[in-house]
Amino acid sequence: MLKISLYGSVLLNGKSGFSCCSGNGMSKQNKKADGMTAITAQPGIMDIELYQSGSGHIEGVDNVIKLSSNENPLGPSEAAIKAYQNAAFSLHRYPSSDQASLRGAIGEVYGLDPNRVICGAGSDEIIAFLCQAFAGPGDEVIHTEHGFAMYRISTLAAGATPVEVCENERVTDVDAILDACNAKTKLVFIANPNNPTGTMIGEADLARLADGMPKQAILVLDGAYAEYVEGYDGGAALVEQRENVFMTRTFSKLYGLGSLRVGWGYGPAALVDVLNRIRGPFNLSQSALDAAEAALRDIEYTNHCRRENEKWRAWLANGLSELGVPSDVSQANFVLARFANQEEAENCDAYLQTQGLVVRRVAGYKLPNALRITVGDESACRQVVHAVRNFKAGAA
């Protein structure tokens, strides 16, 4: 019989010790597996529910507009595409293992020490490295109620215990997190801005969190959407000032390179040294490294994409709100549209699909009455509002 993990989730609201986030993923100790085998998975692994990625397909519909994965609707910089094409002439060569050129570019563009940058196959890989390196059986890893799914998955993969802490009306609650910290806490993951809520907390709150955490714990600031926030450094200054703060970033969102899988992390030298010991020497292809560097250096295009997102995000949120579909002010490239209840959200999603529009259901993120809608280009935003208007008028 396949052995099932003894490590389940701990659910805390951080204040009273009672769970306010209705239970997900408790240990599946009694789950039956097909077939008898002496082969067992490591503790935690059988508690992992497979990551649900955003769909880009509707049966029988051509020209689908995909608004389910927070991709840049304008695509990557032309310079990045050229760099990718040029890399085709060196496919027989192994890629750079020290990734010095991309790290140097990140250092230049963001004003950081390149020696403390580490690159990963998406920031997903950096999250996995952090869990693998710093948490294991008996340790706890905190994430927030509507936090990104990979925190829980990577925690369980490392054999550690995920601890879910309630948010305050879809906003990270620093006090609840501090209350949930204890001697077993090894990592605290905060996405700022958060996915799928789009909300963020300010630098004073982040500093208070970093200062209040136990000494053995690392605060991970996930800045996958940080570039969308004009003037926000993603937590870089906090990393510089403290020994216990680490920042993750990605080329998958504003830079439009989701397909290439390039992310990076920035932290204190001692932490980066630990992570580099478990990083595969060739974890990123040369085409990915070159394209990311070219995208990073095309600052004019990046600014253009940020401005377009800002403009159409406001237009989309406002259009939906006028139809009775409110959302929190989003700082990212999506809007979390809230419907009256789960039924209305699901019906609207089904209707949008008949119109060729694919958005993201987020019941798995404990937001059953909401749909997460990526900010598309002008045409896509207009089509979404038009379709929701028809839906509200009874078209479904």
Ligand SMILES: Cc1ncc(COP(=O)(O)O)c(C=O)c1O
């Ligand atoms: C909050 C957050 N963090 C990290 C990631 C991972 O991005 P990637 O692995 O593409 O860098 C995502 C992707 O959706 C995300 O939403």
